[in-house]
Amino acid sequence: MFLYLESADTKMHVAGLKYFTLPDGAGPEFVRELHREMQESPVEAPWNRKLATPRLLLNPLHYWVTDDKFDIDYHVRRSALATPGDERELGVLVSRLHSNPIDFSRPPWELHIIEGLSGGRFAVYIKIHHSLVDGYTGVKLLQRALATTPDDRTHPMFFSLKPRSRGRTSDDRSSLVGGLVSTAWDATALAGGTVRSTAAVTKAVLRLQLSRRAEHSALVPGLRAPKSMFNGRTGRNRRFATAQFELDRLKAVASASGGSLNDVAMAVFGGGLRTYLEEMGELPKRSLVGFLPVNIRPKGDEGGGVRVGATLAPMGTHIADPGERLKAIIASTTQAKAQMNDMTQAAMLAYSGYLLAPSALQTAGAMVGASGITPATFNLCVSNVPGPKQTLYLRGARLENYFPVSIPAHGMALNITCLSYDGAMNVGFVGCRDAVPHLQRLAVHTSKALEDLEDAVAKLTV
Known part of the structure; x- marks a missing residue:
């Protein structure tokens, strides 16, 4: 549904804007080092998956495949606000980023680390297409990627977390038939549930x-x-x-x-x-x-x-x-x-x-x-x-607002x-x-x- 609704004027992605306060003793290279660490982190499913037919959004047989040419530099980016780096400047940048469409030839998500905020803060804007996850799932996944104490400096990034098992994960073309059979079975069960609740x-x-x-x-x-x-x-x-x-x-x-x-x-x-x-x-x-x-x-x-x-x-x-x-x-x-x-x-x-x-x-x-x-x-x-x-942290940086x-x-x-x-x-x-x-x-x-x-x-x- 969300792929069918996608158009130049109606873009079906959701996002989260997080404000972080730098940890005590953080040096001027903190954000640069965070960005570098993200670029060097492994990427797990579903964050390394893209549409098998990205040029045909109305395809009724959509399925996900692993992006063998995954480019972390495209997905994880670093930006800076123009002086004075206040809420208005950040709002302008987020408005612009949210206006840009998702590139469906790649896995449909982006992360922008934004520095230059006043008061020793930086922001992270994460954009995900709604066909990949809904808001509830997105919040749960991002929550799992943040630490509950400022001393935890090794917690995996959200795209590095091993996925929790949800059944079939094969993504080759031969799995399409199996996927259609599975979908038909699910539809039958769904219909049965609907009949029971008529x-x-x-x-x-x-x-x-x-x-x-x-x-x-x-x-x-x-x-x-x-x-x-x-x-x-x-x-x-x-x-x-x-x-x-x-x-x-x-x-x-x-x-x-x-x-x-x-x-x-x-x-x-x-x-x-x-x-x-x-x-x-x-x-x-x-x-x-x-x-x-x-x-x-x-x-x-x-x-x-x-x-x-x-x-x-x-x-x-x-x-x-x-x-x-x-x-x-x-x-x-x-x-x-x-x-x-x-x-x-x-x-x-x-x-x-x-x-x-x-x-x-x-x-x-x-x-x-x-x-x-x-x-x-x-x-x-x-x-x-x-x-x-509870209060959450990213490499010791406190998550202030979300x-x-x-x-x-x-x-x-x-x-x-x-x-x-x-x-x-x-x-x-x-x-x-x-x-x-x-x-x-x-x-x-x-x-x-x-x-x-x-x-x-x-x-x-x-």
């Missing part, structure tokens, strides 16, 4: 159909989103901005309101979006609808490949009062969770497909410039990826992704450069929206 899926679909007729239903069916400035055709260039919140602040609001951490985050983003769109003169009368990817792996799964379902939820942008906005979001997400409670993994995938099927009209309309005519299923993507809870950088697309020009790390929620805002101007303002408004929500919840609990 009742749960049917009930969920019926609830959605009824919600279309109910004027004040909390559930969000397809084709219910308003037209917005985020639903047009996107260009190839990106904007990137960040925000950071203490998890304790979000948890306190969640505890006081009876909602979840995700509910609070949605309400905060809804408040920031309301102010941002009002400034732009683009605020719709109805609430924006968020597309929420859902990790459907069983608890304890370490990841691998792509396992993602989806649901829809309102952002509450039509509600001025922060407390009432949160109540509306909690009501909707509670019903959305109930929809999937009795479903197997196969059923969740089937239900997600049903829920998002109408978005094909949205994407097609945006591509041909008819976004004002075709109905919208959602307006933006909001994702939350759980990250490491921001996700995700995917905007035709009909969905804004993506907001959260990643928790070491007591904080790090938020990456990624938008089409043409369709979403002044993106940093949205980050600022979002921070103010959390303050407003805290005040509103405090008044309710007095």
Whole structure:
């Protein structure tokens, strides 16, 4: 799917931006030596694998092969910021790097070590195509490559870690037949799981159909989103901005309101979006609808490949009062969770497909410039990826912040992704450069929206 969606204007890669503080006593050659060590490190699967048919992205028989001419110098690069090396300069560079397409004639990933940050810091930007791993898997893999103590200076780089066994790994052409047989068997098992969960899926679909007729239903069916400035055709260039919140602040609001951490985050983003769109003169009368990817792996799964379902939820942008906005979001997400409670993994995938099927009209309309005519299923993507809870280190350098950088697309020009790390929620805002101007303002408004929500919840609990 992610290969089929790849185009010059819609690039299906995700990334992570990590800030590191140099260890005590580090000399001026620390980053150069780190770069040299990476260039000399071994490369294990899947990081040494490329597509067998890189020039034919619509090939239905894709499979991975080992790159016998793997060039580490291409994949691991070193950059420096222009003076003064502040957050703005880094944001400009990351926006540019994220706008560049992946080279499919090579393994689809890049790592950029970025020096020149003020305060004795450097950054690492890692870009991976979504067809190789999903966000959950990527975070798990990168977490395994970092040490839990500053004294551990020999921990393998993420691309040097031996892969955990996931069955067949042969990549020669003769394995294609075996792969097709395996895929057919998996599809049969998937169909069986879906059949066994037919009742749960049917009930969920019926609830959605009824919600279309109910004027004040909390559930969000397809084709219910308003037209917005985020639903047009996107260009190839990106904007990137960040925000950071203490998890304790979000948890306190969640505890006081009876909602979840995700509910609070949605309400905060809804408040920031309301102010941002009002400034732009683009605020719709109805609430924006968020597309929420859902990790459907069983608890304890370490990841691998792509396992993602989806649901829809309102952002509450039509509600001025922060407390009432949160109540509306909690009501909707509670019903959305109930929809999937009795479903197997196969059923969740089937239900997600049903829920998002109408978005094909949205994407097609945006591509041909008819976004004002075709109905919208959602307006933006909001994702939350759980990250490491403890402080991590790279060759003694402390990982200070870890921001996700995700995917905007035709009909969905804004993506907001959260990643928790070491007591904080790090938020990456990624938008089409043409369709979403002044993106940093949205980050600022979002921070103010959390303050407003805290005040509103405090008044309710007095």
